[in-house]
Amino acid sequence: MKIATWNVNSLKVRLPQVLQWLEASPVDVLCLQETKLTDDKFPVAEIEAAGYQVAFAGQKTYNGVAILSRHPIADVVKNNPLFEDEQQRIISATIAGMRVVCAYVPNGQTVGSDKYDYKLRWLDAFARWLGDELEAHPALAVLGDYNIAPADADVHDPVAWAGQVLCSDAERAAFERLIALDLKDAFRLFPQAEKLYSWWDYRQMAFRRNMGVRIDHILLSPTLASRCTACEIDKLPRKWEQPSDHTPVIATLAP
DNA sequence: ATGGCCTCGGTTCGAGGA
Secondary structure (H helix, E strand, C coil): CCCEEECCCCHHHHHHHHHHHHHHHCEEEEEEEEECCCHHHHCHCCCHCCCEEEEECCCCCCEEEEEEEEEEEEEECHHHHCCCCCCCCCEEEEEEEEEEEEECCCCCCCCCCHHHHHHHHHHHHCCCHHHHHHHCCCEEEEEEEEECCCCHEECCCCHHHCCCCCCCHHHHHHHHHHHCCCCCEEEEEHCCCCCCCCCCCCCCCCCCCCCCEEEEEEEEHHHHHEEEEEEEEHHHHHHHCCCECCCCCEEEECC
């Protein structure tokens, strides 16, 4: 069983890449963020033709999340019931005995801004809700764009990024609060090479220079963490024409 | 160098992303 997350930065633009990637990497579950599509425009037929069921929660222009699955999708819930939010950032469902949460955490723009405050309030409610979800679903996987680099090892230039959005103490504390729920960062369950990232700015030839940050994560409950045998970042789609600025993260789970 | 790029909406620029 392979589960993956990918911020596609517009599914309208990136659908060909998503289909191409799934053909080469036929994961069981793929969580997408920043689909940027209203639900009436979601490419259901193309995704079903590729062998995937789909659940989605979208809006115009911004945000939007989806779960693609080769296995039946049940009990779909949109958003966090503990947090009133017009922005479509969370969708969850039960797949193959596992509760899957797909999340697009707010970016926060700059430390101290209104958007940063919204990010911290959003994360506070997210942690409270995930605590409930863990009690209800021992096999819980939380995949998505967290917009947080948990540690300096996840940042190409920790000095330049120190205290900046994605790296600030309050954001890292919010991430640690999720970890304190007993969720495991699947990527850090295994020895990894240094300087592996999931996002690179479109500017400055950042990808070619590997000026990246690791902000896309797969968090696993203890039950799933004990089944996890690998977690990797697939840089390949970032090398394609007209790429998303994020690239997929994949976790492998034993039966 | 308060930059640089990409997407969207909607028009040829501004907002938002990270």
